[in-house]
Amino acid sequence: MNNIHSLDGQSGIVVADAGCILQTLQEYTAERGYLLPLDIGSKGSCQIGGNVATNAGGCYFNRFGGLHGTVCGMEVVLPQGQVIKLNLEGSDNIEGYGGCHRKDNTGYDLKHLFIGAEGTLGVITKVAMACPRLPNSKNVALLICESYAAVLEVLAAAKEELGEVLSAMELMDWSTLSLVQQHMSNKEEFMILNEILRFEGSQNQAPLYLLVETQGSNAEHDLSKMDSFQTRLFESSIISNGYIATDSKRIGSFWNIRESCNPSVALDGYVYKYDVSVPIEDYMEVAAEVKECLSSKASFPLAKVCVWGHLADGNAHVNVVTPGLFDKDEAFASYVDEAVYGSVLKRKGSISAEHGIGQSKRDILKRVKDKSALDVMVQLKAMFDPRGIMNPGKVLLSEGKSATSFDS
Amino acid sequence: MNNIHSLDGQSGIVVADAGCILQTLQEYTAERGYLLPLDIGSKGSCQIGGNVATNAGGCYFNRFGGLHGTVCGMEVVLPQGQVIKLNLEGSDNIEGYGGCHRKDNTGYDLKHLFIGAEGTLGVITKVAMACPRLPNSKNVALLICESYAAVLEVLAAAKEELGEVLSAMELMDWSTLSLVQQHMSNKEEFMILNEILRFEGSQNQAPLYLLVETQGSNAEHDLSKMDSFQTRLFESSIISNGYIATDSKRIGSFWNIRESCNPSVALDGYVYKYDVSVPIEDYMEVAAEVKECLSSKASFPLAKVCVWGHLADGNAHVNVVTPGLFDKDEAFASYVDEAVYGSVLKRKGSISAEHGIGQSKRDILKRVKDKSALDVMVQLKAMFDPRGIMNPGKVLLSEGKSATSFDS
Numbered sequence: 039m040n041n042i043h044s045l046d047g048q049s050g051i052v053v054a055d056a057g058c059i060l061q062t063l064q065e066y067t068a069e070r071g072y073l074l075p076l077d078i079g080s081k082g083s084c085q086i087g088g089n090v091a092t093n094a095g096g097c098y099f100n101r102f103g104g105l106h107g108t109v110c111g112m113e114v115v116l117p118q119g120q121v122i123k124l125n126l127e128g129s130d131n132i133e134g135y136g137g138c139h140r141k142d143n144t145g146y147d148l149k150h151l152f153i154g155a156e157g158t159l160g161v162i163t164k165v166a167m168a169c170p171r172l173p174n175s176k177n178v179a180l181l182i183c184e185s186y187a188a189v190l191e192v193l194a195a196a197k198e199e200l201g202e203v204l205s206a207m208e209l210m211d212w213s214t215l216s217l218v219q220q221h222m223s224n225k226e227e228f229m230i231l232n233e234i235l236r237f238e239g240s241q242n243q244a245p246l247y248l249l250v251e252t253q254g255s256n257a258e259h260d261l262s263k264m265d266s267f268q269t270r271l272f273e274s275s276i277i278s279n280g281y282i283a284t285d286s287k288r289i290g291s292f293w294n295i296r297e298s299c300n301p302s303v304a305l306d307g308y309v310y311k312y313d314v315s316v317p318i319e320d321y322m323e324v325a326a327e328v329k330e331c332l333s334s335k336a337s338f339p340l341a342k343v344c345v346w347g348h349l350a351d352g353n354a355h356v357n358v359v360t361p362g363l364f365d366k367d368e369a370f371a372s373y374v375d376e377a378v379y380g381s382v383l384k385r386k387g388s389i390s391a392e393h394g395i396g397q398s399k400r401d402i403l404k405r406v407k408d409k410s411a412l413d414v415m416v417q418l419k420a421m422f423d424p425r426g427i428m429n430p431g432k433v434l435l436s437e438g439k440s441a442t443s444f445d446s
Numbered sequence: 447m448n449n450i451h452s453l454d455g456q457s458g459i460v461v462a463d464a465g466c467i468l469q470t471l472q473e474y475t476a477e478r479g480y481l482l483p484l485d486i487g488s489k490g491s492c493q494i495g496g497n498v499a500t501n502a503g504g505c506y507f508n509r510f511g512g513l514h515g516t517v518c519g520m521e522v523v524l525p526q527g528q529v530i531k532l533n534l535e536g537s538d539n540i541e542g543y544g545g546c547h548r549k550d551n552t553g554y555d556l557k558h559l560f561i562g563a564e565g566t567l568g569v570i571t572k573v574a575m576a577c578p579r580l581p582n583s584k585n586v587a588l589l590i591c592e593s594y595a596a597v598l599e600v601l602a603a604a605k606e607e608l609g610e611v612l613s614a615m616e617l618m619d620w621s622t623l624s625l626v627q628q629h630m631s632n633k634e635e636f637m638i639l640n641e642i643l644r645f646e647g648s649q650n651q652a653p654l655y656l657l658v659e660t661q662g663s664n665a666e667h668d669l670s671k672m673d674s675f676q677t678r679l680f681e682s683s684i685i686s687n688g689y690i691a692t693d694s695k696r697i698g699s700f701w702n703i704r705e706s707c708n709p710s711v712a713l714d715g716y717v718y719k720y721d722v723s724v725p726i727e728d729y730m731e732v733a734a735e736v737k738e739c740l741s742s743k744a745s746f747p748l749a750k751v752c753v754w755g756h757l758a759d760g761n762a763h764v765n766v767v768t769p770g771l772f773d774k775d776e777a778f779a780s781y782v783d784e785a786v787y788g789s790v791l792k793r794k795g796s797i798s799a800e801h802g803i804g805q806s807k808r809d810i811l812k813r814v815k816d817k818s819a820l821d822v823m824v825q826l827k828a829m830f831d832p833r834g835i836m837n838p839g840k841v842l843l844s845e846g847k848s849a850t851s852f853d854s
Contacts, residue, residue, distance in 0.1 A: 048598070048726035049760060093551050104549070106558060107515020120818040127794060129816040136816070137794035139723035140759040141512070143501050143562055144798050144807075144815055145841055146823045150514060150558030154551055171605045193456070197579045201663025202610040255609025259667040315547035318456035351548040352457060386535060386545035390552050399552075407552055408537040408544070410528040414830075415554045421829055422822075433553055 039163070040085075042066050050169040051110060051138050053126065056087020056162050072169035073253075075102035079297040087162045093154030095392030097296075100350040101205040101253070102170065105153050111138040111166030112149040117159075117423040124149040126166055138166040151418070156394055157429040159422040175257035176205075177264045178292045181248040181271065181280040182234060186322045189246050191276045193318070193349060196250055199267045203254035207350040208296055209321070212244030214344040217359070218295060218302040227291045227298075234279070245278065246322075248349070249296050299346045303359050306342075308366055310358040310374045315388035318352045324381040325356050331377040332358070338370055353391040375402070395433045403433075447571070448493075450474050458577040459518060459546050461534065464495020464570050480577035481661075483510035487705040495570045501562030503800030505704075508758040509613040509661070510578065513561050519546040519574030520557040524567075525831040532557040534574055546574040559826070564802055565837040567830040583665035584613075585672045586700045589656040589679065589688040590642060594730045597654050599684045601726070601757060604658055607675045611668050614659035615758040616704050617729070620652035622752040625767070626703055626710040635699045635706075642687070653686065654730075656757070657704050707754045711767050714750075716774055718766040718782045723796035726760045732789040733764050739785040740766070746778055761799040783810070803841045811841075 039057035046052075050072045054063055061081040064074045076089060078096035088094075090112070093105055102108060111126035121130070125142040129135040136142075152162055183189045189209065196204050210218075212235070219231035234247065254260040264282060271277045283289045303309050316324060325345045332341050340361050347355040358374050360367070379402055382389055395403050404412065419426075419434055447465035454460075458480050462471055469489040472482045484497060486504035496502075498520070501513055510516060519534035529538070533550040537543040544550075560570055591597045597617065604612050618626075620643070627639035642655065662668040672690060679685045691697045711717050724732060733753040740749050748769050755763040766782050768775070787810055790797055803811050812820065827834075827842055 046725070048601070093555070095549055095551070099549065103511050103515040106555065107511040116818070116822075120821070122818045122822065123816045124819060125796070129814065131817045131820075132791060132814050135791055135794060135814050136796065137725060139761075139796050139799070141503055141507065141723050141756075141761045141799040142796040143503070143800050143802050144796060144811055145562075145803055145820075146567070146826055147501070147514065147558055147562050148819055148822055150555055150561075153558075154553075154555050159554070171609060173609070190456070199663065201579060201581070202661075203663075253610075255607065255611075256667070256671060259664070259671070263664060263667070315549050317454070317545060348549075353547075353549045383540060383543055386543060388533070388544065388547050388550040388552060391547070391549040392551050394551050395553055403552055406537065406540050406543050408531045409539045410524070410530045411532060411556055412539075412553075413528070414524075414530065414556055417829055418554055421825055 043164075045070050045072065046138075049140060050171070051140070051166055052169055053111065053138060053164060053166045054086055055164055056085060058086050060084050060086055060089060067169050068172055071172050073172045074167065074169055075108045076105065076167075079300055086165050090153055090165050091155065091157050091162050092394045093392070095348065095351070095353065097206040097208060097348065099348060099392075100207060106150055108167050109149060109153060109165060110140055110142075110168050112152060112162060113164035114149075114152050114160040114162050117425065117428050121163075122148065122160075126164060140168055154394065156396065156432050158419060158433050159428060161428070171255070173253035174255050175253070175260045176289060177252045177261055178283045178289045179248075179250045179264060179268055179280055180230075180234065180283070180292050181250060181268070181277045183246045183248065183276070184278050185243060186246060188276050189248060189349070190319070192248055192250075192271060195267060195271060195276070199270075200250070200252055200263055203252040203260050203263060204250070205253040206249065206251035207348070208249040208346065209349040210247045210249070210296065210299060210346040211322075211325070211344065212246070213342050214299050214303065214346050214357075215247055215295070217306050217344065218298045221302045221305045222298065224291070224294065227295055230281075230291060231295065234281075249292055296346075299344070303344050303357050307359050307361040307363050310371055312356040312378045313391050313393040314354055314356060314378070314382045315352050315391040316354060316382060316385045317387070318349070320385045321349060321352065321354055323385065324354060324378060324387075327381040328356065328358065328374065328377045331373075335373060338367075351391070397431055400433065451572075453478050453480065453577075454546075457548060458579070459548070459574055460577055461519065461546060461572060461574045462494055463572055464493060466494050468492050468494055468497060475577050476580055479580050481580045482575065482577055483516045484513065484575075487708055494573050498561055498573050499563065499565050499570050500802045501800070503756065503759070503761065505614045505616060505756065507756060507800075508615060514558055516575050517557060517561060517573060518548055518550075518576050520560060520570060521572035522557075522560050522568040522570050525833065525836050529571075530556065530568075534572060548576055562802060564804065564840050566827060566841050567836060569836070579663070581661035582663050583661070583668045584697060585660045585669060586691045586697045587656075587658045587672060587676055587688055588638075588642065588691070588700050589658060589676070589685045591654045591656065591684070592686050593651060594654060596684050597656065597757070598727070600656055600658075600679060603675060603679060603684070607678075608658070608660055608671055611660040611662035611671060612658070613661040614657065615756070616657040616754065617757040618655045618657070618704065618707060618754040619730075619733070619752065620654070621750050622707050622711065622754050622765075623655055623703070625714050625752065626706045629710040629713045630706065632699070632702065635703055638689075638699060639703065642689075657700055704754075707752070711752050711765050715767050715769040715771050718779055720764040720786045721799050721801040722762055722764060722786070722790045723760050723799040724762060724790060724793045725795070726757070728793045729757060729760065729762055731793065732762060732786060732795075735789040736764065736766065736782065736785045739781075743781060759799070805839055808841065
């Protein structure tokens with residue numbers, strides 16, 4: 039269940055078993071000149087079947103789109119045992135019918151039902167993904183902004199000036215990077231953090247940090263775009279400082295800093311984690327409102343709010359850390375839930391941008407999601423899995439409950 | 447039902463009623479600095495709701511992906527009258543919940559069921575699409591190749607050298623362009639066709655024509671890429687000639703030639719039309735095999751096979767034209783069906799790349815599509831529309847038949 043079956047040199051479509059480790063698949067396509075259009079921090083251990091079942095997002099979503107766009111074929115085993123081939127070689131109707139193609143418009147596009155269903159409708163056993171060409175050049179800038187208004191100016195400039203080579207636009211706040219530095223074992227990355235975290239405090243607000251990546255086909259053009267972008271931002275005081283990495287070692291360091299956000303906060307204490315979509319203008323507002331709520335809550339005076347995420351998608355990872363405490367406090371969790379979701383709902387946000395529902399968001403899902411849509415979800419679950427044997431308790435139902443109604 | 451509701455200046459998400467004309471929506475987003483990532487020949491009359499319901503593909507699929515990737519929100523009316531809001535402002539559960547976001551991973555992603563269902567599961571009433579920034583520059587090349595092997599070399603070079611600015615890669619054969627010229631009323635476009643259609647006939651094979659478009663953020667970089675691409679192809683004799691358009695008038699002429707393929711063949715006679723996906727290596731093989739079959743069929747000795755389409759997606763429009771005859775011949779239609787589908791199936795192709803199923807491909811769908819997938823489609827139809835009132839007779843069922851079984 040972890041074989042890679044083929045990579046079509048013309049179309050760039052790779053076909054792999056669900057159990058293939060994401061990083062293994064990335065390396066396989068890269069060796070053959072193609073870029074797997076999915077990258078997430080856990081690439082060394084997560085599997086492509088799970089990535090697809092949970093509709094993983096990640097850092098390249100803004101450039102290459104989500105899995106609903108890039109997954110072009112699938113094999114799924116249904117609860118009753120049938121194996122469905124969707125735009126993937128080997129129909130059970132005509133032998134060998136249906137290679138994998140970028141375009142296949144033959145009836146209801148069932149594979150999308152399994153993308154993000156978290157295994158509750160069937161088990162994905164094979165995945166086909168369309169890969170673009172591997173870029174010839176990559177550059178990464180680490181930029182420091184003194185305000186969120188400045189961050190928005192950087193975003194607009196990146197879309198305009200970097201345009202089609204912009205491949206990632208990640209935001210990290212000062213609280214997060216302080217924890218990353220505190221737990222950083224790599225000396226070079228520690229020194230980078232040491233340099234960028236020094237700030238005079240002349241402003242009321244801590245700075246914000248942007249990781250901006252370009253990927254393109256022409257190294258000279260790409261670097262020229264990145265250079266003039268950064269120079270203009272610096273000269274017009276939109277950024278207070280900026281560093282460009284062009285060699286793979288330093289690019290790796292910048293990315294390692296970004297990917298250390300999640301493990302670093304976890305080393306500091308128990309983390310109450312949220313993954314939300316909000317209007318891009320409001321990206322930092324949820325954290326600000328949660329901080330405000332926490333300041334009035336004396337029980338956890340040391341709690342910190344750390345924010346990072348995929349700025350260009352409006353996808354913020356909001357983390358409330360309780361330093362030195364490593365057990366979940368249920369009462370505090372409910373309090374933080376109310377604070378975060380209250381702020382998100384007020385802004386017409388989404389309670390789950392890319393992490394899905396699982397068990398922990400099942401109750402809030404019932405409260406906010408369109409009722410008619412929920413009804414259809416329940417009907418679909420009952421149709422596919424009447425005995426409720428597929429990943430019970432996730433997304434919709436509690437374990438042991440009938441598939442035809444909600445747990446209430 | 448044809449209002450445009452909003453365009454978010456940060457996220458680029460546009461929300462419009464289903465009845466909005468595609469071209470109107472394109473113009474609306476362009477005036478605000480965004481590119482609607484869908485373009486098809488019928489843009490002046492087709493409506494965005496129909497585009498989404500039929501999962502329209504078109505010329506920009508290769509660059510921006512399909513509608514499953516770009517449609518990020520939807521309002522649908524179900525057969526029983528419920529209105530579902532999917533990642534679109536206005537849940538029926540919490541007032542105002544759910545603006546439209548690029549990322550929303552809250553349960554089964556139902557909107558994909560309606561993309562390409564051709565109105566048989568519900569009626570799409572609103573659509574939200576994520577738009578990239580409008581490009582600052584656009585260039586179009588019209589290239590002439592003497593063989594399909596050369597076309598494949600151009601495709602590989604375009605992916606490598608034009609990379610991220612490549613926005614369209616369209617192929618047209620000589621038979622098609624001859625008919626376009628014959629029916630062309632625009633003098634300038636007639637002259638372009640006159641020039642490119644002259645060929646010495648020293649080869650056994652008629653030439654093939656490629657329309658290659660780039661769109662990007664930096665005019666100087668983009669033109670430099672296009673120029674060196676074309677120069678290298680010409681110097682290495684991969685193309686026998688090439689023309690680059692950089693001003694909007696000439697770009698419009700090149701595109702008008704491409705978009706005249708469909709109406710021009712229809713002026714010549716009745717057209718037996720096919721829209722298939724095949725492995726890119728085999729792009730011209732289906733037409734070659736159909737020609738071979740027709741040469742042995744004396745009843746329509748004048749029938750011509752015309753091919754054009756979206757090369758980079760492996761999506762070929764194969765058209766058999768019967769000059770001077772404007773009625774369908776059922777026996778001949780069956781003969782051509784067998785020839786085309788036989789060739790497509792042998793190559794593990796798809797019988798519908800982007801045009802959907804409708805009525806005319808309902809029978810062939812039953813013959814080729816994975817049986818287990820068909821079963822699920824029938825169950826879905828029965829679940830959503832037990833009375834069979836939604837666009838009856840399309841995709842799965844004949845009119846008046848129960849929704850729980852196939853017409854047989």
